[in-house]
Amino acid sequence: MDRRQQKKLISRCISGKSAAHKEFYDLFAAEMFKVCCMYAPDADKANDFLQEGFLKVFQNLHKYKPSGSLGGWVRRVIVNNCLDMLRRDHWAKTFISIEDYDFSSDTSEMDNDFERTLNSKSFFELIRELPIGYRTILNLFYLEEYTHKEISEKLEISVGTSKSQLAKAKTYLRKKLLKSLSAEEIEMYVGRLVKEVV
Numbered sequence: 001m002d003r004r005q006q007k008k009l010i011s012r013c014i015s016g017k018s019a020a021h022k023e024f025y026d027l028f029a030a031e032m033f034k035v036c037c038m039y040a041p042d043a044d045k046a047n048d049f050l051q052e053g054f055l056k057v058f059q060n061l062h063k064y065k066p067s068g069s070l071g072g073w074v075r076r077v078i079v080n081n082c083l084d085m086l087r088r089d090h091w092a093k094t095f096i097s098i099e100d101y102d103f104s105s106d107t108s109e110m111d112n113d114f115e116r117t118l119n120s121k122s123f124f125e126l127i128r129e130l131p132i133g134y135r136t137i138l139n140l141f142y143l144e145e146y147t148h149k150e151i152s153e154k155l156e157i158s159v160g161t162s163k164s165q166l167a168k169a170k171t172y173l174r175k176k177l178l179k180s181l182s183a184e185e186i187e188m189y190v191g192r193l194v195k196e197v198v
Contacts, residue, residue: 001027006070014062025054028071032078038139039082041132053081079144083154086136126173134169141166 001009009027012020033050040046057077064073127135136155140146141162146154148162155162 003066007066010061010064010070013058021058024058028074029054031071032074035075035078036082037128038143039079039086039132039136045085049082049085050078052085053078056081079140080154083136086132087156130169130172133165134172137162137165138169 009020009024013024029050032053033046036046036049036053037043040049057074060077064070127138130138137151140151140154141148148159148166151157151162152159
């Protein structure tokens with residue numbers, strides 16, 4: 001869809017045309033559901049995040065500036081809504097200490113057969129196994145490219161908490177998810193993002 005078509009669709013949405021709302025939703029829903037899954041604790045919550053997120057998209061569509069990417073703007077609104085909903089669900093309780101997690105008792109360790117593991121799980125599926133607090137900060141830092149200062153403002157936490165949660169997320173990945181992989185294997189099979197976070 002080119003910018004002219006986007007502009008017409010936005011105008012129809014702002015005018016309250018339900019067919020336009022459906023067209024707009026269908027255009028972005030699948031991609032934005034994946035974004036919600038990166039922040040939500042489960043698929044049901046991700047769907048809640050998506051529905052409420054699109055309500056905010058439609059309420060604020062008149063604020064979109066055509067000079068930027070429409071998809072990028074929708075993603076920002078959706079991510080901000082995910083963070084709002086996480087905060088509302090007692091955000092402070094989502095942070096756990098790495099020492100509080102018993103790695104030895106967990107039965108979901110990665111198999112030593114590296115090829116089979118990577119064929120059955122993508123890196124982003126592995127990230128979804130992180131506790132929600134770790135995952136949220138890791139997503140904001142690496143995927144959304146927020147600074148720790150921006151993360152602290154968005155989540156209403158200190159910069160130090162943001163930094164420590166990111167460090168704990170990396171430790172968690174090393175201990176629980178990627179402990180069977182060498183640095184060379186990580187670089188070869190999973191790529192740059194994994195290399196950065198581990």
